[in-house]
Amino acid sequence: MTRKATGLPGSESAARTRGAELRAAIERHNYLYYVLDNPEISDGAYDRLLGELTALEEAFPQLADPTSPTQRVGHAPLDKFLPARHPAQMLSLSNAESAEETREFDARLRRMLSREEPIRYTAEPKMDGLAVEVIYEKGVLARGATRGDGTVGEDVTQNLRTIRSLPLRLLRNSGAPPHPPRIAVRGEAYMGIADFERLNEERTRGGEQPFANPRNATAGSIRQLDPRVTASRPIDIFFYGVGHVEGRRFTSQWEILETLPGWGLRVNDRAERCEGIDAAVAYFERLAAARDGLPYEIDGVVIKVDDLRLQEELGAIARSPRWAIACKFPPRQETTRITKIEVSVGRTGALTPVAHLEPVNIGGTTVRRATLHNQDEIDRKDIRVGDRVLVQRAGDVIPEVVRVVEGKRSGKVRKFRFPVRCPECSGLIERAEREAAAYCVNAQCPAQVKERIRHFASRRAMDIDGLGEKIVALLASEGRIASVADLYKLEAEQLAPLERMGEKSAGNLVDAIARSRERPLSRLLFALGIRHVGEQTARLLAAAFGSLDALAVAGEDDLVAIDGVGPEIAASVQNFFREKRNRQLIERLAATGVLPPDRPGAARAPEGPLAGKIFVFTGGLAAMTRDESAEAVLALGGKVSSSVSKKTDYVVVGDEAGSKAAKAEKLGVETMDEAAFLKLIGRPA
Ligand code: IVH
Numbered sequence: 088m089t090r091k092a093t094g095l096p097g098s099e100s101a102a103r104t105r106g107a108e109l110r111a112a113i114e115r116h117n118y119l120y121y122v123l124d125n126p127e128i129s130d131g132a133y134d135r136l137l138g139e140l141t142a143l144e145e146a147f148p149q150l151a152d153p154t155s156p157t158q159r160v161g162h163a164p165l166d167k168f169l170p171a172r173h174p175a176q177m178l179s180l181s182n183a184e185s186a187e188e189t190r191e192f193d194a195r196l197r198r199m200l201s202r203e204e205p206i207r208y209t210a211e212p213k214m215d216g217l218a219v220e221v222i223y224e225k226g227v228l229a230r231g232a233t234r235g236d237g238t239v240g241e242d243v244t245q246n247l248r249t250i251r252s253l254p255l256r257l258l259r260n261s262g263a264p265p266h267p268p269r270i271a272v273r274g275e276a277y278m279g280i281a282d283f284e285r286l287n288e289e290r291t292r293g294g295e296q297p298f299a300n301p302r303n304a305t306a307g308s309i310r311q312l313d314p315r316v317t318a319s320r321p322i323d324i325f326f327y328g329v330g331h332v333e334g335r336r337f338t339s340q341w342e343i344l345e346t347l348p349g350w351g352l353r354v355n356d357r358a359e360r361c362e363g364i365d366a367a368v369a370y371f372e373r374l375a376a377a378r379d380g381l382p383y384e385i386d387g388v389v390i391k392v393d394d395l396r397l398q399e400e401l402g403a404i405a406r407s408p409r410w411a412i413a414c415k416f417p418p419r420q421e422t423t424r425i426t427k428i429e430v431s432v433g434r435t436g437a438l439t440p441v442a443h444l445e446p447v448n449i450g451g452t453t454v455r456r457a458t459l460h461n462q463d464e465i466d467r468k469d470i471r472v473g474d475r476v477l478v479q480r481a482g483d484v485i486p487e488v489v490r491v492v493e494g495k496r497s498g499k500v501r502k503f504r505f506p507v508r509c510p511e512c513s514g515l516i517e518r519a520e521r522e523a524a525a526y527c528v529n530a531q532c533p534a535q536v537k538e539r540i541r542h543f544a545s546r547r548a549m550d551i552d553g554l555g556e557k558i559v560a561l562l563a564s565e566g567r568i569a570s571v572a573d574l575y576k577l578e579a580e581q582l583a584p585l586e587r588m589g590e591k592s593a594g595n596l597v598d599a600i601a602r603s604r605e606r607p608l609s610r611l612l613f614a615l616g617i618r619h620v621g622e623q624t625a626r627l628l629a630a631a632f633g634s635l636d637a638l639a640v641a642g643e644d645d646l647v648a649i650d651g652v653g654p655e656i657a658a659s660v661q662n663f664f665r666e667k668r669n670r671q672l673i674e675r676l677a678a679t680g681v682l683p684p685d686r687p688g689a690a691r692a693p694e695g696p697l698a699g700k701i702f703v704f705t706g707g708l709a710a711m712t713r714d715e716s717a718e719a720v721l722a723l724g725g726k727v728s729s730s731v732s733k734k735t736d737y738v739v740v741g742d743e744a745g746s747k748a749a750k751a752e753k754l755g756v757e758t759m760d761e762a763a764f765l766k767l768i769g770r771p772a
């Protein structure tokens with residue numbers, strides 16, 4: 088067949104002209120459809136244009152262009168994401184939990200600015216998704232990244248390119264100013280509620296685990312090594328700011344919000360300009376009332392000082408700007424009915440009663456289960472199977488049953504009786520005196536084994552990418568892994584035939600497992616799942632002892648000498664190493680090469696410029712990990728504690744700092760930011 092017969096241009100120059108026409112037309116229709124929500128042509132007509140362009144680029148490969156609308160999909164999977172340093176820090180926001188706190192924010196700013204008259208604010212919905220930054224160079228999408236720790240994120244360019252509403256090349260709509268030579272725009276990637284529900288239905292039909300909520304679905308889709316998977320997910324984006332710009336000056340936040348759409352960048356049209364804090368509080372209340380009718384999830388309102396000069400004058404404290412605040416909505420609650428109560432087994436053997444619910448939509452997420460915590464809570468709240476209950480979901484936490492909804496109980500309600508044997512292995516259950524939780528004491532209980540492996544592989548522990556719940560369950564049920572040490576013996580050939588695996592994923596998984604051998608001691612300690620040893624305690628122990636061997640023989644006195652380690656943790660650590668099975672596990676791990684190097688130097692120097700000084704860290708530091716900062720303090724003779732008290736000498740306030748910063752202020756403890764800390768330890772940035 089000749090090219091003419093297929094409707095393709097006969098010459099390269101004609102193809103070039105037609106290609107440019109098609110690209111411009113498709114980009115315009117993308118903008119009309121995705122950004123303005125106002126399409127001019129039918130989906131069929133759009134598909135024909137895209138089809139023609141695809142055929143044309145295939146016939147004339149010399150016309151290939153990464154910014155062509157055909158290039159949104161089809162890139163090969165990556166092995167891992169590369170780090171992406173942000174041209175300017177991506178700050179986070181401090182929160183206001185009430186209108187009163189929002190007004191305090193305004194009062195604080197006016198004091199600082201010595202200002203009587205009202206401040207003008209921009210108020211915007213706080214999208215509940217994933218923060219991203221996209222850099223355009225000469226108008227072409229050059230890089231997209233996640234926020235990461237605010238300084239360095241992950242390069243997810245290939246994935247962001249698959250978002251249809253994100254221009255690969257900035258547009259210039261009528262009346263829009265020319266776009267700057269280089270600009271980093273920031274926004275929130277998200278999934279609309281209807282799209283999220285459709286995706287979950289498809290997943291359930293395909294036997295896959297549904298996502299818990301649109302935010303998880305978004306983050307899971309963007310932190311995907313295979314861009315083809317991301318391309319199949321209905322991700323959208325709203326931009327809300329500029330991180331860095333060359334060759335142009337904006338004067339207000341409002342100007343930014345008005346300018347971006349002219350370049351094809353979507354902004355939320357529910358943003359409003361507010362004269363003074365009363366108007367901003369009224370906006371918050373309006374949005375709270377409108378929240379349930381919105382097609383996407385928001386978790387609050389962001390109020391920003393509009394004037395960028397004022398923003399600059401106000402500056403930032405500890406990673407969050409003084410000029411903005413996130414006003415959070417209260418947790419969402421709905422009523423539904425408990426259909427049954429089951430007991431689930433955690434990795435420590437802890438048994439948690441879980442209420443199965445008639446599915447209920449709580450702010451965009453279908454909730455089917457909620458925790459009842461323990462028997463005491465069930466008794467205290469007098470919760471029975473068949474009861475109508477109020478269920479609450481707040482942020483990241485597991486939904487919980489708040490209380491029984493008053494009203495007549497039907498005759499069908501039933502009291503829940505805690506099982507006397509483990510529901511998974513029929514092993515004995517123990518309940519320690521004065522403790523609310525009950526435990527399955529059989530360490531070989533399959534449910535515990537599975538949960539231990541999952542915890543071991545989780546991101547904050549050994550961080551084994553690709554070893555999710557499904558795979559662990561499969562490997563455990565097939566008897567291929569009975570303990571975490573078995574992971575290191577797995578071979579790609581054994582894994583490839585497993586359901587939904589294949590050679591490529593099997594190879595990736597084996598590589599990810601192998602890489603985890605290099606994790607530092609603190610992570611291994613956390614991964615081992617020693618009771619009461621969370622991430623922070625694991626860091627303290629690793630920094631103080633430097634090796635597993637040293638920790639294994641530590642006496643109670645050595646342990647409690649560490650600030651932040653009390654008798655309970657000390658006993659738990661000692662019990663762990665006393666248990667023969669645990670010692671064997673460590674030996675087996677070491678035999679497969681999981682053996683963090685000894686770091687005797689990590690131990691605390693008795694003398695040093697920081698001798699006797701107690702540090703508490705809150706929030707993340709950009710220049711070093713928690714382990715490194717703790718080690719630096721110890722090496723100079725100081726101590727690190729996990730909680731602020733009057734004995735604390737310094738609180739180092741990092742990114743997304745928690746309540747410890749406030750507590751320090753209350754107790755009059757000195758706080759310092761990262762720069763001051765780096766200077767103090769002799770490593771100025
Ligand atoms: S402004 C310095 N505006 O909220 C200001 N953030 O901690 C930085 N978010 O995950 C953020 N909607 O991605 C801003 N309209 C909005 C937002 C918004 C959602 C997210 C942001 C980040 C978190 C802020």
